[in-house]
Amino acid sequence: MKKGNLKIKNLTLIMLLVTIMFLLSGCAFMDSSFFVKLSDEDTNNKYIDILIPLETSDEFYTEYNISVNCSDSGLPTMNKNSEIVRYNEAGYRSMLMHYNGTNVYYFDLADAHISLPDNLYSAYNSPYGEEAYMDFCNKYRKCKFVVINNQGNILKVSKEIKLKKFGYYLNDVTKWNTENNIIKVSYHISPDRFVIYLICCAVSVIGVLLHVILWKIYNKRCDKGKYNCFIIVVLSALITLFSISNIFENIISLFLNTKLSADIFILNSLFFIFSFVNFLFFSFFFNNIIIGANRKVASCDKDT
DSSP states (O other): OHHHHHHHHHHHHHHHHHHHHHHHHOOOOOOOEEEEEEOOSOOTTOEEEEEEEOOTTSTTBOSSOHHHHTSSSSOOOOOTTSHHHHOOBTTEEEHHHHBTTOEEEEEETTEEEEEOOHHHHTTSOOTTSHHHHHHHHHHHOEEEEEEEOTTOOEEEEOOOEESEETTEEEEEEEEEETTTTEEEEEEEEOHHHHHHHHHHHHHHHHHHHHHHHHHHHHHHHHHTTOOOOHHHHHHHHHHHHHHTTTHHHHHHHHHTTOOOOHHHHHHHHHHHHHHHHHHHHHHHHIIIIIIHHHHHHHHHHHHO
């Protein structure tokens, strides 16, 4: 019995150290640019742009973004009187035409990579530009995607898309079928939300340690002939409830079509393993203390 206890304790400590390692390593890489892909059957003469709520008083606003109109990005130079340059509905303006320094590169007409201005990236210390990207999303909060032709005429405008939801940021590849106006977006967990995610996973690991302690207390009470200990069942129930708290993060991730990185996948695996162990402990206590006590009472009543 003692050797078994030692194995459980050592395994739990190892898993706890693994969880701490992920906490120290930080979250997975987040893209710091917008990737948009058209899934239309006909992508000829279609160019992707983004509309953001941009005021003329914004520090990055410009009447005409020269950097994107004088580049080899694949985007034809737009006339200053074209529809996309003049577009201003409900405060939405073209990011490519009016957000100074924005760059775009078309891998082909159906696959666009739109990046923030270089001077915006350089204002932050993050090597991959995640901080600049997250601040951009926090500032503008929503966007629309738009398709134009080589004359700057607007062919299609998407529905409004939130740049941030529940601590998750619009990321990975946005797929848009303009013919059916169906848009599929993905989100990536933020560093702050990732810490909450880790804490929830750590709670499930710590829950197993606490359950081992409760198990030892229960065994000592049994050795003394004290089988009834309702408080152990209550504590076990609370520990189990806290240990499955991360299930809400998983539901949010599923709802937002979140990209599951390797570290999130491993954390999820740890979470489900330890949550299941916590549930087994609770089932054991409930069965032996509550149900077992009821059986004894019923047996005594029958004897009398």
